[in-house]
Amino acid sequence: MAKPLVVSIPHGLGKDEARRRLETGFTGLKQQFGQHLTAVQDTWTGDRMDFRLAAMGQQVTGHLVVKPDCVDLEVNLPFLLAMMADKAKALIQKQGNLMLERK
Template identity: 30%
Template sequence: MAEPTIIDIAHSLGREEAKRRMESRVGKLASHIPGGAATVTSSWPSADRMALTVSTMGVEVPCTIDAEDRRLRVTLHLSGILSLVAGPIAAVVRQQGERLMLDDRSTTQA
Protein backbone atom coordinates (compact mmCIF):
# COMPACT_ATOMS: atom_id res chain seq x y z
CA MET A 1 0.00 0.00 0.00
CA ALA A 2 1.19 3.51 -0.82
CA GLU A 3 2.12 6.07 1.79
CA PRO A 4 -0.80 8.23 2.92
CA THR A 5 -1.30 11.56 1.18
CA ILE A 6 -1.43 14.41 3.71
CA ILE A 7 -3.03 17.74 2.93
CA ASP A 8 -2.95 20.68 5.35
CA ILE A 9 -5.63 23.35 5.06
CA ALA A 10 -4.75 26.44 7.08
CA HIS A 11 -7.50 28.37 8.86
CA SER A 12 -8.01 30.97 11.55
CA LEU A 13 -11.29 29.54 12.86
CA GLY A 14 -10.06 27.81 15.98
CA ARG A 15 -10.52 24.10 16.61
CA GLU A 16 -14.14 24.19 17.83
CA GLU A 17 -15.45 26.26 14.90
CA ALA A 18 -13.53 24.08 12.44
CA LYS A 19 -15.16 20.97 13.95
CA ARG A 20 -18.60 22.60 13.84
CA ARG A 21 -18.15 23.40 10.14
CA MET A 22 -16.85 19.91 9.40
CA GLU A 23 -19.89 18.36 11.03
CA SER A 24 -22.42 20.70 9.43
CA ARG A 25 -20.97 20.44 5.91
CA VAL A 26 -19.94 16.79 5.58
CA GLY A 27 -23.25 16.09 3.85
CA LYS A 28 -22.21 18.36 0.97
CA LEU A 29 -19.00 16.49 0.20
CA ALA A 30 -20.45 13.94 -2.24
CA SER A 31 -21.69 16.70 -4.56
CA HIS A 32 -18.13 18.06 -4.88
CA ILE A 33 -16.57 14.79 -6.02
CA PRO A 34 -16.15 14.38 -9.79
CA GLY A 35 -18.12 11.54 -11.36
CA GLY A 36 -21.49 12.38 -9.84
CA ALA A 37 -22.14 9.05 -8.12
CA ALA A 38 -20.15 9.40 -4.91
CA THR A 39 -21.24 8.44 -1.42
CA VAL A 40 -19.58 9.64 1.76
CA THR A 41 -19.88 7.98 5.15
CA SER A 42 -18.49 9.63 8.26
CA SER A 43 -17.93 9.07 11.95
CA TRP A 44 -16.05 10.71 14.82
CA PRO A 45 -13.64 8.15 16.32
CA SER A 46 -12.28 10.86 18.64
CA ALA A 47 -13.23 14.40 19.63
CA ASP A 48 -11.00 16.07 17.04
CA ARG A 49 -10.92 13.44 14.24
CA MET A 50 -13.53 12.77 11.60
CA ALA A 51 -13.15 9.52 9.67
CA LEU A 52 -14.58 9.42 6.15
CA THR A 53 -14.94 6.83 3.44
CA VAL A 54 -15.54 8.22 -0.02
CA SER A 55 -16.91 5.70 -2.52
CA THR A 56 -17.15 6.44 -6.22
CA MET A 57 -16.92 4.43 -9.42
CA GLY A 58 -16.25 1.21 -7.49
CA VAL A 59 -13.37 2.64 -5.49
CA GLU A 60 -13.33 3.40 -1.76
CA VAL A 61 -10.95 5.97 -0.31
CA PRO A 62 -10.66 6.03 3.49
CA CYS A 63 -9.50 9.29 4.98
CA THR A 64 -9.36 11.23 8.21
CA ILE A 65 -9.64 14.93 8.97
CA ASP A 66 -7.98 16.14 12.15
CA ALA A 67 -9.18 19.50 13.46
CA GLU A 68 -6.38 21.56 14.94
CA ASP A 69 -6.35 25.15 16.17
CA ARG A 70 -4.87 26.57 12.95
CA ARG A 71 -5.27 23.85 10.33
CA LEU A 72 -7.22 20.85 9.16
CA ARG A 73 -5.01 17.87 8.42
CA VAL A 74 -6.54 15.59 5.80
CA THR A 75 -4.99 12.14 5.41
CA LEU A 76 -6.00 10.15 2.33
CA HIS A 77 -5.24 6.46 1.88
CA LEU A 78 -5.04 6.10 -1.89
CA SER A 79 -4.51 2.64 -3.29
CA GLY A 80 -3.69 1.21 -6.68
CA ILE A 81 -3.79 3.55 -9.61
CA LEU A 82 -5.11 6.43 -7.50
CA SER A 83 -1.75 6.66 -5.73
CA LEU A 84 -0.22 7.55 -9.11
CA VAL A 85 -2.36 10.68 -9.30
CA ALA A 86 -2.05 11.72 -5.65
CA GLY A 87 -0.88 15.24 -6.58
CA PRO A 88 -3.97 16.22 -8.60
CA ILE A 89 -6.26 14.53 -6.06
CA ALA A 90 -4.59 16.47 -3.23
CA ALA A 91 -5.05 19.73 -5.16
CA VAL A 92 -8.79 19.07 -5.57
CA VAL A 93 -9.15 18.09 -1.91
CA ARG A 94 -7.37 21.27 -0.81
CA GLN A 95 -9.48 23.48 -3.09
CA GLN A 96 -12.79 21.86 -2.14
CA GLY A 97 -11.82 21.72 1.55
CA GLU A 98 -11.11 25.44 1.59
CA ARG A 99 -14.34 26.11 -0.24
CA LEU A 100 -16.53 23.88 1.94
CA MET A 101 -14.91 24.52 5.29
CA LEU A 102 -13.62 28.04 5.21
CA ASP A 103 -15.91 30.05 2.92
CA ASP A 104 -18.75 31.47 5.01
CA ARG A 105 -20.65 32.47 1.89
CA SER A 106 -21.82 28.85 1.57
CA THR A 107 -23.91 29.31 4.73
CA THR A 108 -25.09 32.88 4.16
CA GLN A 109 -26.28 32.79 0.56
CA ALA A 110 -29.86 31.88 -0.24
Protein backbone atom coordinates (compact mmCIF):
# COMPACT_ATOMS: atom_id res chain seq x y z
CA MET A 1 0.00 0.00 0.00
CA ALA A 2 1.19 3.50 -0.80
CA LYS A 3 1.94 6.15 1.79
CA PRO A 4 -1.25 7.88 3.00
CA LEU A 5 -2.20 11.17 1.38
CA VAL A 6 -2.27 13.86 4.09
CA VAL A 7 -3.95 17.25 3.69
CA SER A 8 -4.40 20.02 6.25
CA ILE A 9 -7.05 22.64 5.47
CA PRO A 10 -6.91 25.80 7.61
CA HIS A 11 -10.08 27.57 8.73
CA GLY A 12 -11.17 30.24 11.19
CA LEU A 13 -14.56 28.77 12.06
CA GLY A 14 -14.01 26.95 15.32
CA LYS A 15 -14.56 23.21 15.67
CA ASP A 16 -18.36 23.17 15.90
CA GLU A 17 -19.01 25.29 12.81
CA ALA A 18 -16.29 23.53 10.81
CA ARG A 19 -17.81 20.15 11.67
CA ARG A 20 -21.31 21.32 10.76
CA ARG A 21 -20.09 22.54 7.37
CA LEU A 22 -18.18 19.33 6.73
CA GLU A 23 -21.21 17.19 7.56
CA THR A 24 -23.33 19.21 5.14
CA GLY A 25 -20.55 19.36 2.56
CA PHE A 26 -19.87 15.63 2.63
CA THR A 27 -23.54 14.99 1.86
CA GLY A 28 -23.22 17.42 -1.05
CA LEU A 29 -20.13 15.61 -2.33
CA LYS A 30 -22.08 12.35 -2.44
CA GLN A 31 -24.66 14.07 -4.64
CA GLN A 32 -22.13 15.99 -6.78
CA PHE A 33 -19.75 13.10 -7.43
CA GLY A 34 -22.20 10.21 -7.02
CA GLN A 35 -21.51 8.89 -10.51
CA HIS A 36 -17.78 8.56 -9.66
CA LEU A 37 -18.01 7.57 -5.99
CA THR A 38 -19.91 4.53 -4.78
CA ALA A 39 -20.49 2.79 -1.46
CA VAL A 40 -19.81 6.04 0.42
CA GLN A 41 -19.91 5.55 4.18
CA ASP A 42 -18.98 8.01 6.89
CA THR A 43 -19.04 7.68 10.68
CA TRP A 44 -18.48 10.50 13.14
CA THR A 45 -16.96 9.89 16.58
CA GLY A 46 -16.55 13.21 18.32
CA ASP A 47 -14.52 15.46 16.02
CA ARG A 48 -13.26 12.58 13.87
CA MET A 49 -14.95 11.24 10.76
CA ASP A 50 -13.89 7.87 9.36
CA PHE A 51 -14.89 7.23 5.78
CA ARG A 52 -14.86 4.52 3.16
CA LEU A 53 -15.78 4.76 -0.51
CA ALA A 54 -15.10 3.25 -3.89
CA ALA A 55 -13.65 5.33 -6.74
CA MET A 56 -12.84 3.88 -10.14
CA GLY A 57 -13.56 0.44 -8.70
CA GLN A 58 -10.94 0.92 -5.98
CA GLN A 59 -11.58 1.01 -2.21
CA VAL A 60 -10.49 4.21 -0.48
CA THR A 61 -10.44 4.66 3.29
CA GLY A 62 -9.44 7.52 5.50
CA HIS A 63 -10.35 9.88 8.26
CA LEU A 64 -10.46 13.55 9.09
CA VAL A 65 -10.09 15.34 12.39
CA VAL A 66 -11.68 18.73 12.99
CA LYS A 67 -9.44 21.03 15.02
CA PRO A 68 -10.12 24.60 16.18
CA ASP A 69 -8.10 26.12 13.31
CA CYS A 70 -7.75 23.37 10.68
CA VAL A 71 -9.05 20.06 9.42
CA ASP A 72 -6.48 17.29 9.07
CA LEU A 73 -7.34 14.63 6.52
CA GLU A 74 -5.61 11.34 5.84
CA VAL A 75 -6.61 9.20 2.86
CA ASN A 76 -5.34 5.69 2.13
CA LEU A 77 -5.24 5.31 -1.63
CA PRO A 78 -4.81 1.94 -3.35
CA PHE A 79 -1.91 1.65 -5.78
CA LEU A 80 -3.90 2.58 -8.89
CA LEU A 81 -5.23 5.80 -7.34
CA ALA A 82 -1.95 6.55 -5.54
CA MET A 83 -0.41 7.17 -8.96
CA MET A 84 -2.77 10.17 -9.20
CA ALA A 85 -2.14 11.39 -5.63
CA ASP A 86 -1.13 14.92 -6.67
CA LYS A 87 -4.40 15.42 -8.56
CA ALA A 88 -6.36 13.85 -5.70
CA LYS A 89 -4.66 16.15 -3.17
CA ALA A 90 -5.51 19.24 -5.23
CA LEU A 91 -9.15 18.13 -5.55
CA ILE A 92 -9.40 17.38 -1.81
CA GLN A 93 -7.87 20.77 -0.95
CA LYS A 94 -10.27 22.57 -3.31
CA GLN A 95 -13.40 20.78 -2.08
CA GLY A 96 -12.37 21.20 1.56
CA ASN A 97 -11.83 24.92 1.09
CA LEU A 98 -15.23 25.23 -0.60
CA MET A 99 -16.92 23.51 2.34
CA LEU A 100 -15.17 25.67 4.91
CA GLU A 101 -15.15 29.07 3.21
CA ARG A 102 -16.92 31.93 4.92
CA LYS A 103 -20.43 32.57 3.65
